[in-house]
Amino acid sequence: MKPVYMINGFLESGKTSFITYTLAQSYFRIQGRTLLILCEEGEEEYDEALLKKSKTDLVLIDEEDRFTPEYLIELDKKYDPERIVIEYNGMWDFRNMKLPVMWAMEQQITLIDASTFVSYFANMKSLLIEQLRKSELIIFNRCNADMDLANFKRNVKAVAQNAQIIFEDSRGEINVTMDEELPYDVHADRIDLDDNGYGVWYIDALDNLPRYEGKTISFLAMVMKPKKFPKGYFVPGRQAMTCCANDIAFLGFACRYDKVNELKEGSWVTVTAKVRQEYFDEYRGEGPVLEAVSVESAKKPEKEIIDFT
Secondary structure, three states, X not given: OEEEEEEEOOOOOOHHHHHHHXXXXXXXXXXOOEEEEEOOOOOOOOOHHHHHHOOEEEEEOOOHHHOOHHHHHHHHHHHOOOEEEEEOOOOOOHHHOOOOOOEEEEEEEEEEEHHHHXXXXXXXXXXXXXXXXXXXXXXXXXXXXXXXXXXXXXXXXXXXXXXXXXXXXXXXXXXXXXXXXXXXXXXXXXXXXXXXXXXXHHHHHHHOHHHOOOOEEEEEEEEEOOOOOOOOEEEEEEEEEOOOOOOEEEEEOEEEOOOHHHOOOOOXXXXXXXXXXXXXXXXXXXXXXXXXXXXXXXXXXXXXXXXXX
């Protein structure tokens, strides 16, 4: 299988600069040729000398209906690349993107111009979310101190929960701390979460689990009992709308509880639990595992779905 590196983003989001930087790195100068597929032409162009030095063949596909497995197979036969880099057009529907069977997605990276994120998130949310959904790395560039980067991070994490998110200004990478933006006191030993607080806590715990470890969390939740979970565990969580009414995800962490058999799937409970960082098979690694202190029956809330939109 030939590895494919997919670089997503809207026009002028920094995709060409990112790929140019990558091609110039010594670690990228390996055996075989690289096929670089350009799906739109921006203001910045690729340097011919760099392409030659990095053994890269550039092909332009500027019409979505030409980006087909059949045409990509033709390119594969013509150039016989060792690897493929695709600078994908952010205005194309990513759900329609198909690759040849002998190409395998190795990594998906999304570039975002922070100065236009609010506008794109409001007006082109469905296209943006499809770019983000399976991305392993998301880079916000052109950041400045006036932007609500903590909120940007929460919006993105709601869709791409396992992605690494990096913020960069003109001087390079910057660290984004969310302490002052949290709707609760992160330093308290016990944190009682309302609907908004639960969503924020869930997203923040994915990135900053150590600061919650050992703390007591209390929240209203729906009961989910996955069939593949080991005995004595369930998932208390909330449904969240990340894009539109047709794009709803269940957000919750595994919870250890000795009376799981007494819980009914889909029922509502108030959970009070200790937060632990543990290895869990379903996570395929370490992650947040709740240890129930109490699980009490509760009324269904008027608003069942948390809105991340």
